[in-house]
Amino acid sequence: MDxxxxxxxxxxxxxxxxxxxxxxxxxxxESGVAAILADGRNGGARASLLTSFAAKMMVAxxxxxxxxxxxxxMIAESQPSGGKKGKAGNIAFTLILALFDGTIRVxxxxxxxxxxxxxxxxxxxxxxxxxxxxxxxxxxKITAKKADMIVAVGNGMLTAGKNRKxxxxxxxxxxxxxxxxxxxxxxxAEDPVRLLLAAGSSLSSGKPASDLSALAFRISCLRAT
Amino acid sequence: MMIxxxxxxQLYKPxxxxxxxxxxxxLRYSQAxxxxxDTYRNEIIELSKSETDITQHLILKMxxxxxxxxxxxxxxxxxxxxLLLEFSAVAASYLARRQNHPQTGYPLPxxxxxxxxxxxxxxxxxxxxxxxxxQRFQHRSFKLVDKAGKLRSVYxxxxxxxxxxxxxxxxxxxxxxAKLYLMNRANSIPGGYCASGLSLKYxxxxxxxxxxxxxxxxxxxxxxxxxxEQYADxxxxxxxxxxxxxxxxVKKDRQYYLxxxxxxxxxxxxxxxxxxxxxxVHGGLSYTIxxxxxxxRERKRISACRKQSNSPxxxxxxxxxxAKNRAQVVxxxxxxxxxxxxxxxxNRELCFSVRDYLxxxxxxxxxxxxxGLPPPVEVSSNGLFLTCPRCGTRTQRNRVTEELFACxxxxxxxxxxxxxxxxLAKRLDKYHSDKVxxxxxxxxxxxxxxxxxxxFRCELPPDTTDYTPMFEELGRFIGRMRETxxxxxxxxxxxxxxxQAPDLRKSVHLLLR
Numbered sequence: 001m002d003x004x005x006x007x008x009x010x011x012x013x014x015x016x017x018x019x020x021x022x023x024x025x026x027x028x029x030e031s032g033v034a035a036i037l038a039d040g041r042n043g044g045a046r047a048s049l050l051t052s053f054a055a056k057m058m059v060a061x062x063x064x065x066x067x068x069x070x071x072x073x074m075i076a077e078s079q080p081s082g083g084k085k086g087k088a089g090n091i092a093f094t095l096i097l098a099l100f101d102g103t104i105r106v107x108x109x110x111x112x113x114x115x116x117x118x119x120x121x122x123x124x125x126x127x128x129x130x131x132x133x134x135x136x137x138x139x140x141k142i143t144a145k146k147a148d149m150i151v152a153v154g155n156g157m158l159t160a161g162k163n164r165k166x167x168x169x170x171x172x173x174x175x176x177x178x179x180x181x182x183x184x185x186x187x188x189a190e191d192p193v194r195l196l197l198a199a200g201s202s203l204s205s206g207k208p209a210s211d212l213s214a215l216a217f218r219i220s221c222l223r224a225t
Numbered sequence: 226m227m228i229x230x231x232x233x234x235q236l237y238k239p240x241x242x243x244x245x246x247x248x249x250x251x252l253r254y255s256q257a258x259x260x261x262x263d264t265y266r267n268e269i270i271e272l273s274k275s276e277t278d279i280t281q282h283l284i285l286k287m288x289x290x291x292x293x294x295x296x297x298x299x300x301x302x303x304x305x306x307x308l309l310l311e312f313s314a315v316a317a318s319y320l321a322r323r324q325n326h327p328q329t330g331y332p333l334p335x336x337x338x339x340x341x342x343x344x345x346x347x348x349x350x351x352x353x354x355x356x357x358x359x360q361r362f363q364h365r366s367f368k369l370v371d372k373a374g375k376l377r378s379v380y381x382x383x384x385x386x387x388x389x390x391x392x393x394x395x396x397x398x399x400x401x402x403a404k405l406y407l408m409n410r411a412n413s414i415p416g417g418y419c420a421s422g423l424s425l426k427y428x429x430x431x432x433x434x435x436x437x438x439x440x441x442x443x444x445x446x447x448x449x450x451x452x453x454e455q456y457a458d459x460x461x462x463x464x465x466x467x468x469x470x471x472x473x474x475v476k477k478d479r480q481y482y483l484x485x486x487x488x489x490x491x492x493x494x495x496x497x498x499x500x501x502x503x504x505x506v507h508g509g510l511s512y513t514i515x516x517x518x519x520x521x522r523e524r525k526r527i528s529a530c531r532k533q534s535n536s537p538x539x540x541x542x543x544x545x546x547x548a549k550n551r552a553q554v555v556x557x558x559x560x561x562x563x564x565x566x567x568x569x570x571x572n573r574e575l576c577f578s579v580r581d582y583l584x585x586x587x588x589x590x591x592x593x594x595x596x597g598l599p600p601p602v603e604v605s606s607n608g609l610f611l612t613c614p615r616c617g618t619r620t621q622r623n624r625v626t627e628e629l630f631a632c633x634x635x636x637x638x639x640x641x642x643x644x645x646x647x648x649l650a651k652r653l654d655k656y657h658s659d660k661v662x663x664x665x666x667x668x669x670x671x672x673x674x675x676x677x678x679x680x681f682r683c684e685l686p687p688d689t690t691d692y693t694p695m696f697e698e699l700g701r702f703i704g705r706m707r708e709t710x711x712x713x714x715x716x717x718x719x720x721x722x723x724x725q726a727p728d729l730r731k732s733v734h735l736l737l738r
Contacts, residue, residue, distance in 0.1 A: 161629075161638075164639075164640055165640055165642065166628055166629060166640060167628060168626065168628075168629075170629075170638070174625050174626060174629055174631075177625050177626070178625050178631045178633075178638075181622040181623070181624075181625065181631075181633050182622070182633035194636065195633070195635075195636040196636070197636070198635060198636025198637065198638075199631050199632075199636045199637070199638040200638075201636075202636060202637050202638045202639065203638045203639070
């Protein structure tokens with residue numbers, strides 16, 4: 001099966017900060033499209049450097065033909081030790097590789113689970129876990145189907161509704177429901193990203209407390225072989 | 226709409242004779258009213274079985290000449306008209322209440338000792354025979370005990386110089402007095418020259434002096450005591466005595482008061498903000514105040530639960546907030562029916578019902594003008610809680626959870642609590658910015674431009690690119706409509722929008738088909 005892959009990503013920086021610490025890179029080659037969403041956690045110069053470094057590492061390694069799990073391992077291994085989970089000095093990332101033969105691989109480290117919409121319905125992505133230098137990486141593999149949509153968000157997105165009077169907040173489950181509600185068969189990859197960033201920004205009253213970032217893959221089939 | 230407020234003026238230290246006269250008047254008035262209620266009991270109960278609305282006028286017509294004449298034995302000639310008016314009002318309100326609550330008891334304006342013991346023994350007999358249960362018995366007996374011997378206030382139906390009541394003013398002492406007609410000719414009291422040095426003028430057009438000649442008098446004159454606010458209102462009444470209307474003589478804790486209904490001057494200030502007031506998801510109400518441009522200025526919940534809202538009154542709170550922000554209040558029409566408010570199961574009992582909201586809207590219709598604000602605007606509430614305040618998209622899919630709203634078109638997200646009121650606050654701006662659609666469809670011999678609501682049609686030649694002739698024709702059409710009466714409210718709204726538009730091109734949206 002040959003597929004066409006459309007991708008889109010965007011970020012909204014933390015309020016009163018010009019630069020976004022979250023880094024998103026999309027690399028397209030003859031085999032498929034790879035993307036990284038590197039989350040700078042609680043911000044700061046160190047996080048910014050680490051996310052840039054992770055993104056560049058992914059671009060360089062994919063260029064040299066390294067597999068996606070190898071890229072994930074390398075990024076995890078290259079992180080400086082001493083950074084505590086959830087604190088500055090440590091980054092989180094989501095790596096997505098979509099090949100034109102229909103294989104999609106996802107590698108994640110401390111980021112919210114990716115949302116997979118199959119014909120507009122949320123489908124759970126089965127993942128396995130492996131430890132790399134004491135850090136747990138979640139990886140999953142699926143075969144793409146027509147009109148699949150994969151959406152990844154940074155950790156900042158989940159903190160968007162924390163100042164609102166919401167019992168459950170803007171959690172991953174709510175984001176998934178929202179994406180399913182907003183799904184349209186004519187939707188482009190840009191639409192879910194635009195909607196998520198607008199919703200996150202709106203819930204933060206236009207003053208996000210941390211960087212908001214989203215990445216979307218939209219799969220459409222060209223022909224079945 | 227006229228707005229009234231009641232001034233509570235104390236009758237300042239009346240002498241023994243005046244007190245006796247007032248007590249007698251109060252007693253006779255109460256007895257006469259009870260007499261009327263007893264006389265027409267059967268007729269009124271019969272009327273309560275009919276399904277048509279009974280007006281006060283109809284009840285007044287029921288009183289025959291003989292009964293009216295028999296009222297004279299109570300010596301209530303000075304306030305007979307007022308008494309009849311009050312009787313019809315009491316009966317009409319009883320009938321109206323009985324339509325919704327069939328258990329409503331027949332009114333008892335006054336219970337003397339005899340009537341009290343008779344009513345009490347009836348009540349006990351009904352309880353003994355099992356006709357009424359213990360709860361009903363308790364309720365009735367408490368009510369009887371409460372009513373026993375309580376005097377009804379005397380109603381003065383009009384403000385007049387030589388009957389009912391009027392106010393007097395001594396400009397040298399800057400004091401106000403009340404002149405109350407309490408006696409009939411037979412019971413009139415002798416009056417001589419007044420040597421108190423008072424120079425009393427009627428609070429009436431032209432401020433005529435009160436005659437001080439000796440002779441029989443059917444009235445008493447009592448000085449009034451009041452606070453600063455009442456003083457300001459009375460000063461206003463001096464300038465315009467027509468503001469004064471009916472009043473009541475009330476006895477409360479051995480003190481006598483005159484409750485005067487005074488008309489408030491309506492000074493409407495221009496609203497600079499809009500305030501949307503919607504039913505709250507978690508009970509009570511929520512409101513949003515928006516600037517003219519649509520920017521949110523304030524967003525809050527007013528009361529946490531319905532029980533709180535029933536005590537004093539939420540309409541006062543809303544009126545105060547609106548006055549503070551000089552806001553045009555926008556409410557849900559029809560009490561918020563079909564607003565699709567998502568109510569969590571645990572909050573169902575706390576939420577404002579459609580009936581509560583309707584009552585609130587009714588109160589705000591006179592409370593807001595009382596604060597110098599325009600009356601509230603009621604707009605359609607269809608799908609209010611499913612409509613995006615930013616882009617106007619209305620769909621069930623905007624509901625993420627019971628508490629979270631997120632628009633699937635523009636990404637606006639907020640708690641449901643605020644969505645309703647924000648939509649209302651922005652609705653007027655939206656109405657103003659909405660353009661009137663004119664459909665342009667292609668025909669064999671050219672283009673046809675039409676608007677069904679207005680009934681406007683204009684044909685343009687084929688291959689036309691300039692719509693100027695159509696706009697000119699539309700301008701003439703709007704001008705012609707100015708001279709005709711427009712019965713259809715929708716049509717009137719569209720016409721008004723175009724008639725007030727400085728530039729028709731900017732107010733019209735062409736739909737090409």
